[in-house]
Amino acid sequence: MAEALNLTDDQRPERQAAALKLLDILEREAPFPGAARIGITGAPGAGKSTLLDALVRELRPRGETVAIVAVDPSSQRTGGALLGDRIRLRSGSSDPGVFIRSMAARDRLGGLSDATHAGVTILALVFDRVFIETVGVGQSEADVSRLVDTLVFVANPGTGDVLQFMKAGLLELPDIFLVNKADAGPIAERTVSELESGLSLGERSDAAWTPPVLLTSARDGSGVHQFVEALDAHRRHLQNDDRISQRRGEAARALVIGALQRRYGSFGLQQLGGLASLRSRLAEDPTPSAFTRIARLGAEIEEALRKSD
Amino acid sequence: MSDRSERKRDRPWVFRTYSGHSSARASNELYRTNLARGQTGLSVAFDLPTQTGVDSDHPLARGEVGKVGVPIGHVEDMSALFEGIPLDQMNTSMTINSTAAWLLSLYVAAAERSGVDAQKLQGTTQNDIIKEYLSRGTYVFPPEPSMRLISDMVAYTVDAIPKWNPINVCSYHLQEAGATPVQEIAYSFATALAVLDAVKARDDVPDEAIPRVVGRISFFLNSGIRFVEEICKVRAMAELWDQITKERYGVEDPKLRRFRYGVQVNSLGLTEAQPENNVIRIVLETLGVTASKKARCRALQLPAWNEALGLPRPWDQQWSLRIQQILAYETDLLEYADLFDGSFVVEAKTRELLEEARTEMEKVLAMGGVVAAVENAYMKQRLVESQTARSRAIEVGDQIVVGVNRFTEAEPSPLVEGKQSILKVDDAAEREQIERLNAFRNRRNPEEVAAALTNLKDVLSSGGNVMPASIRAAHAGVTTGEWSDALRELFGEYRAPTGVVARQTNGAGPRTQAVRERVRALSEQLGRPLKVLIGKPGLDGHSNGAEQIAVKARDVGMEVVYEGIRLTPAEIVQSARDEGVHVIGLSILSGSHGVLVTDVLALLKDAGLSGLPVVVGGIIPDEDAETLRDAGVSRVYTPKDFDLTRIMGEIVDVVAESSADH
Missing domain, CATH: 3.40.50.300 (P-loop containing nucleotide triphosphate hydrolases)
Structure with missing residues (x-):
């Protein structure tokens, strides 16, 4: 442990x-x-x-x-x-x-x-x-x-x-x-x-x-x-x-957004089309793991940033 | 020269020696020897498990049983302690605080078993919890229920054990913690008023009993080397107590307003260097509390000349008893009225102390009294300030200590030649005590024990008096640990604020910054910040060293887990593992480092953490340090290692070495 x-x-x-x-x-x-x-x-x-x-x-x-x-x-x-x-x-x-x-x-x-x-x-x-x-x-x-x-x-x-x-x-x-x-x-x-x-x-x-x-x-x-x-x-x-699924789902989305914001700032979020677009993407995404989503979306942002260089 | 038989002499004070060790039987032998040599009262020293309410086989008691006093686990231990000593004629002082109600109950039960009625018992329970929070560290319960236990004992004894002093309000330990005479008077009197106010507010104590209650409050003082000032201090206390008890509690009978006190002459000021000089210090300090008839102590205990070296032997204690006997019986001190009445100098100094003490006392009362002034740390801060000023004065030589900072050139003392100059407690004492405890547990009636404990909890939770239920429990065979656990269940166990979080430190010098940079670099290498656990195993309550280390480690950028006093090795190892620390620092001052450190190392191995480095600080003799290092301890620090920055740098080294090994 x-x-x-x-x-x-x-x-x-x-x-x-x-x-x-x-x-x-x-x-x-x-x-x-x-x-x-x-x-x-x-x-x-x-x-x-x-x-x-x-x-x-x-x-x-x-x-x-x-x-x-x-x-x-x-x-x-x-x-x-x-x-x-x-x-x-x-x-x-x-x-x-x-x-x-x-x-x-x-x-x-x-x-x-x-x-x-x-x-x-x-x-x-x-x-x-x-x-x-x-x-x-x-x-x-x-x-x-x-x-x-x-x-x-x-x-x-x-x-x-x-x-x-x-x-x-x-x-x-x-x-x-x-x-x-x-x-x-x-x-x-x-x-x-x-x-x-x-x-x-x-x-x-x-x-x-x-x-x-x-x-x-x-x-x-x-x-x-x-x-x-x-x-x-x-x-x-x-x-x-089943309020708990809803609550955990919302919480997980907020966690992902918070972690991405902390790492890449709002400029980073813009690479994903901005906050609103990210929110709706997350709402549709079936991946249960917040950690996986953070990693995937992070990679996407980095990729976008590299391209724009 | 007048005929000796014509001279009227005052009765001398009670002669005592603070003693007890190993077991009830060994201590009983010592007491009987001391009484045969002319001691007129007893002063019982209890070991730390008894003082903090754990049985001898409790994990926290390991290494501490019979070390600094006698272990008393149940009524048969208490009976054995006083075997052959008639309790209706003895005057017994017990240095016991958080578990005072229990030890008094055991004393009553032992007396009743020997056919002596509680009405005839004479003596004192120290029972001053405030100074435990401020300086001595053997508290168990939070301030509120602790004050309630004291008030229960006062209310109970005033009729049931009318010659008992239920509390000995201590200025003694305040002086040890650095108090000036003014602070000693102010804080001890504020403590006494808190107790009296609590008793006065009780429904079961009628107003007409209050003067008698006031008459039972006694004090316990220290006497330092500035003996002229000490004479003035005790005179000021006698006068102020007389005034306050009249004003605040309306006590009309002057006898009940008398300032009654016992004394332990200063032990902490005795020196390790040229220890024979301590005999002279003890004599002079004795004068401070005996010279003025008006404010003379009622009971006196003297330390032994070699206490700074270790436990005194019977011969050393006998020498101190002889000092008392010579002063009382050979000199003419007890033949005169007060020697200082009419002295302008003494009168002026007395007046000054009295006025300043009254002002300081009123300041504490205005804050809400001593409990508030413990919780807001006001008194503790004042004491620390005084202590700092005093140690600085000694360091720079403004205050002379012969043999320490002046006149250090000396012949070797013939008194300390050879290895037998102090007493060593037999290592078998702990094992034997646990065997006796287990045999006793098997002998007693378990139903009676369970019923007595249930009754005790019922009485306490319904607001009843702790004493009758505890005396019943004593007769039923309840143990010290069981009684204390019942109270812990109801009251909780107090963890005093360490003060380390709030403590601010000054800007960092270049050396500190260099260590901070090394901590940062190593943390990067480790992947996460360097994390250290500071642990204090055992029952010793002196936490200053551990706190200083914790604050310094934070200041050099480490993450510090510090969990306060009284931890078991098992708790320390579990914390170290759960917290994922890189290094453990242990602080042990009670002399039980051998057992405790060995246990921590063994448990670390069991937990698969044998690679986790351990450093140890404490009062550790060279040969013990060698043994500890051989057992796997990375570094050993003693009081001479005052350079905290250097210690931090070495901790970084230790962690770097251990992480390189893996």
Whole structure:
């Protein structure tokens, strides 16, 4: 498992080619829908790691296996990163049913590298649930939502990040909201009602799902059980009417576009006839593997660029 | 000269020696010997597994059983520890914190088994969790439930064990962590007020009991070499405590407002160089807390002259006891009223300390008290500042330490010739303790144990007092690890913020930039950024070195996985594999590096990672370093290796060598 992640993490061209082959096979052969893919996002200090720790303790006794990909920002200047959040994620460290991999976000602040996508694909083959933990409010929600079936936002009451979140127009993304009440009772209650009224105003692409707003305490573990129930309810919801295929399909298309944009810029996309044309091409393309599509379309762009030289 | 029998002498303080090692039986022998030589109280040192609530056979306990104190796993260990010592006449101090409620329960159960009623027990549980977060590192539970356990013990003992001091608020460790006298007073008093406020807010403690509760709060102080200032410090504390307890809790009886405290004379300031000089230091430091009658300590424990070298032998401890006896019985110190009343100089210094301490204390209270000031790291930062100033003063010679930075030219000391100048704990102690623990587990009634644990959890989750349920559990044969696990289940285990993430570092010099460039080049060669795991195996809580290494590694461009204190070798190896790191750095200061590093290397081999290089840092004697290198460790670092940039460069070398091998 770890070796496979080391491979997909490797930037050397020959390794990249091998990794792509592996990922392509894995994505084709993976059972559907397979593991539950869950994103956990929120500002630093919102209690995400402590919450994951409580989740592991809730899920392991049920016999469920858990993988966690923890993404930390890396320094723009030195490339170095302190994957420090790991300190509060301890409950399963010597349990083979728990796998934790920290990754530095090497591309841009708060963003996710291709390696994260690869990591989730690999871990989803083996573990019952795969969690991706990212830091930050804003860009990371959109990034994570492309990799997961269920997106969870952890709000830290009384810090202003909830307001910032609402202002950024990101309320429509998360499927579940958690308010960490560890610090303050009344402020936490107020945050819940703020979120609920915010949610009642906005529109969501999936009108059939009303995101629950739950109070949890990472400190004493209260509310964790209800949180797991909400995760399961959302998974059942996705499996009804095969919403999950649609969601994963959309997510995969967004991933392909994002990866191509990151590598070749909008000039590169123009070689494929622009964004709109690419979108409709992807919608018709039956290839199940995002990695294969990225590779093929990338080759096409490079070919076009070579010709135009 | 007046007739000796006519002279009225004060009763001396309680004479103690902080001791315990290997096993309950071996420690009992030591206690009886010490009592026979004129010691008048006992001070129990527990080993790290007992202090952090794990049984002797727990993976984390490996290498630590019986090392820095006595292992106490259950009621029979406690009975064996005090065999032949009448508990209704003994005054026992226990250095125990996160598991204090449990060890007191075992003490009560052992007393009851020997026919002694809890009402007659006298002594102290240290039980100050705040300083564990700030400096000592043996915390287990989060701050909130930890404060609740303390408040439970205070509420329970005030009637049930009325001569017990349920908490000994510690300024001792604050001084070790760098506190100035003003900070010592301010932070320890703020801690005491947090405990008293919590007890006052309880429904089960009536208001009329509060003065008696205040009367049971005692303190535990350090006494440093600046003994005149120390005299003023204890006088200021006595006066301030009298004022605060009257103002804040309305205590009218002056007896209940007395500042009562025990002392362990400064151990950390003792020197390895010319160790015989330490005897003189100990004598002078003793004066600081005994000279002023008004603010004299109630109990005193002295370190041994050779503590900087290793564990003291019985003879070394006896020498320290004799210091106390000579001061109390030979000199005329105890014949006079307070020697400093009316001294302008002492009075002025006392006043200055008192005023400044009150201001600093009020600052912490305004922040929301000590728990808030732990979580926002205010106190920790102040302590680090003071410590830095002090070590700089010693480095540049502004503060003289004889034999260390001045007068270093000396004859070899005849006291440290030969190999037997310190005590070595028998390696068989751990194995024997585990055998006894297993035999005990097989003897007890499993239904009673299960029922007692269920009862304990029920009581705690319904907000009941921890003590009666714990005493029942002690009688039923519950072990230290089982009791602690029950509480972990309810409260969780606290992982204190390391502070490393937030810590900012200054701009990089040319040497750092050179290493950064090498890290970048090697990362390219490896195909992904150089990733390092910094691990702290074992129970030792001193994490400063590991944190400095982690921050420096980040600054030279490595990806660093740092997971904090108290990891098992199995957890470290699993992390190393899952995380896909290129190198492991281990930091171990408790002296158990032999066992822990060997375990990590063996588990790496089992995991198919024998090629993964390991570097080790710690207090590691030369011959041990040799053994570790022979076993496969790539580099060994000790406190004299202070150049972090050089260490980083060597880690790059180590990874480059190992990747070339593959």
